[in-house]
Amino acid sequence: MAGGFRRLALSSFLLVGLGTAAHAAEPIKVKVFVGAMFEIGKNTGDRAGEFQNWYERYWQASEPIAVKGAPNPVHCNADGVCGAVLGMGKVSSSASMQAILLNPQFDLSQAYFIISGVAGTPPSRGTIGEVNWASWVVDYDLGHRWAPEENKAGEPTFMPRKGYEAVRLFQMNPALVNWAMKLTADTPLKDSDSAKAYRQRYPQEAARRAPFVGTGTHMTGDTFFHGPGMSEQAQYIAKLYGADDYVITEMEAAAITLVIKRSLGSDRVMSLRGAVNFDQGNPNETTLQHLDPKPGETAGGFAETVENVATVGARMTDHIVAHWDQWQAGVPAP
Incomplete structure (x- = not known):
């Protein structure tokens, strides 16, 4: 009788233990995932890159979660808000996102x-900050691209x-953008x-504006293109594909969106x-002068902009x- 009782107690203990292990292995239910592309130094306490303001708002008390195939850990809080530094460029960022999704x-x-980060903007459409x-x-x-001198002028x-066609253009969920x-x-x-x-160096009214929150087409390319010719080409591509005006140049969003769309859809x-x-x-100034400015001739406002991005994103x-x-x-309906 005593032996039977011990076996019953042991079985109950094992079942409880297995149940606890199964519970511990349950995945984190993520409500919002924030993907930044780079950080400068540490995640907190120094000059902020794209991730630090998010990290200090949501994940200071979190434990990093290593993910095979991603160069940086994922951080999550108790409310289901998670985030990670995915890496710069289409290949690195989308590979990281795929590893996290799987x-x-x-x-x-x-x-x-x-998908959160910094970017460039044409002075006819946007401003610093x-x-x-x-x-x-x-x-x-x-697509195909060639040198201007090998083409008819203009x-x-x-x-x-x-x-x-299915991988070069993504419309963000209009209801989500409206929200x-x-x-x-x-x-x-x-x-x-x-x-x-x-x-004030720029004559365009949009370029002289104070920082604001807006919408428009984001152009994803691995090349940091500069100059009015390349800007016009970006606008040409946006219009050719039936998108809104090109207002942001960045390096990751199209690739990350495609990865998420294939697994979960892109409505969110x-x-x-x-x-x-x-x-x-x-x-x-020439395009080369713009690319390689003298000391003290840069745009400024970087620290304020990365903070602005996190402040806006945190509201959502x-x-x-x-x-x-x-x-x-x-x-939800508006």
Whole structure:
């Protein structure tokens, strides 16, 4: 009898232990995932890159979660907000995102994704310090491109290549973009004296504006293109594909969106960028001078812009988490 009791007790103990192990292995249910592209130094306490302001807001008390195939760990808080530094460029960032999506430690099936970082903007459309939600994301590279001197004057030097239609253009969920603007358009944004002075070098009204929250097409390319010719080409591609005006140049959003779309769909994907430079010089400088400015001749406003991005993105993040019963099943009606 005593032996039977011991066997019963041991069986119960094992069952409880197995249940605890199974519970411990349950994946983290992610509500919002924030993907930044780079950080400068540490995640906190030094000069901030794209991730630090997010980290200090949400993950100071978190334990890093290593993910095979991703160069940096994922951080999560108790509210289901997770984030990571994915790496710069289309290949690195999308490879990291794929590794995280496939990792069994996370349940991302109902997550909203914020692709967050800095960017450039044409002076005819934006300004230093602005924050922009993508209405469309376009891949800048999928086609044929040749030197202007090998073409008729004034004609485009880019031709789309057939077969890329499904991977070169993504419309962000209009209902989600509308929510983002509704919740963040009036966010107070920081500015800097150096950025204010730098803007005055440009004659365009948009370039001289104070920082604001807006929307438009984000152009994804691995090349840091500069100059009015390349800017015009980006606008040409955006219009050729039927997207909105090109307002942001960045390096990752199209690739990351494609990876998420193939696994989960793209209805919950957002691209959020802050402009830290113009995509061309002012009328008094050449493109090379703009690319390689003298000391003290840079745009300024970087620290303020990365903080602006996180401040705007946090408004969206906090609303989703606070009203998860309304957002869990999908983007709610306005």
